[in-house]
Amino acid sequence: MRLQGVLLDLDGTLVDHESAVRDALRAWLPSLGVPATDEVVALWAVAQERHLVAWRERRVSFQEQRRRRLRDFLPSVGVRFVDDDEHLDQLFDGYLHWYEQAWRAFDDAEDALTAISRAGLATAVLTNGTVAQQTGKLARVGLLGRVGPVYTAEDIGSAKPAPRAYLIACDRLGLPPAAVLNVGDRYDLDVEGARAAGLRAVHLDRNGGGPMREHSRIASRRELVRFLPS
Ligand SMILES: [Mg+2]
Known part of the structure; x- marks a missing residue:
């Protein structure tokens, strides 16, 4: 045919997308006291994929996969956080701001x-x-x-x-x-x-x-x- x-x-x-994520992490993570090393960027990528799969399979909402990503990622880089949805959404907005700036x-x-x-x-x-x-x-x-x-x-x-x-x-x-x-x-x-x-x-x-x-x-x-x- x-x-x-x-x-x-x-x-x-x-x-x-990959460069935008890396640039966003480099801009955002220092505000949480975390240096955006290659290892930290790799941890983010793993958490991102793990929870996007749950969203692709329609097990969680798009916003919920973002929260789960943070619940997974933040402890792995030693960041303490208040585990409620509103706080996690605010934190994610901080990342999102830089991610959107970095789209090319x-x-x-x-x-x-x-x-x-x-x-x-x-x-x-x-x-x-x-x-x-x-x-x-x-x-x-x-x-x-x-x-x-x-x-x-x-x-x-x-x-x-x-x-x-x-x-x-x-x-x-x-x-x-x-x-x-x-x-x-x-x-x-x-x-x-x-x-x-x-x-x-x-x-x-x-x-x-x-x-x-x-x-x-x-x-x-x-x-x-x-x-x-x-
Ligand atoms: Mg693709």
Whole structure:
């Protein structure tokens, strides 16, 4: 079947989420008396993923996964805190302020969007996030309105890698899954999940983490052109 559309992941694909997190921690943690060492940043990443999984699986709300992240992370870096929701939400707002300041698009965004539109393909964003945060992120980096509709796990009611998230996104795009290529940085969420739903997938492996056996693996979105009709 002819390729007709491209679904783009957001964090780690269009916007440099990892650098934004690191920059935010460097700005925020000293206010808690914690130096943002590589080890501390790694602890945050582990807590972030652990509790985002619970949110993706719809076991907790988006706000509750943030609280759980702090309950998990703060003791691990020796910060004492009052364990009530309001206090945790205030603390998280401190991090969020810096995280939002640090949002940047990857510099391969323009080339990839130009190549996709030259190939005559529809685009949309499919992201595991909330509507407000993810549209705000795209607006901040100047991509909102240039990447097509934005489908989030929140408004779809299902998160990647669930095939349902992909099937609903394709349905909203008005395209059969086999005519849609998904591009994302997480192999488990963006590649395995998309293929399980019948889409094609390209792994955007910016850091070269693999898996190396993957035939549709690119290091930059500039290489996406290989997978587009000429
Ligand atoms: Mg991603």
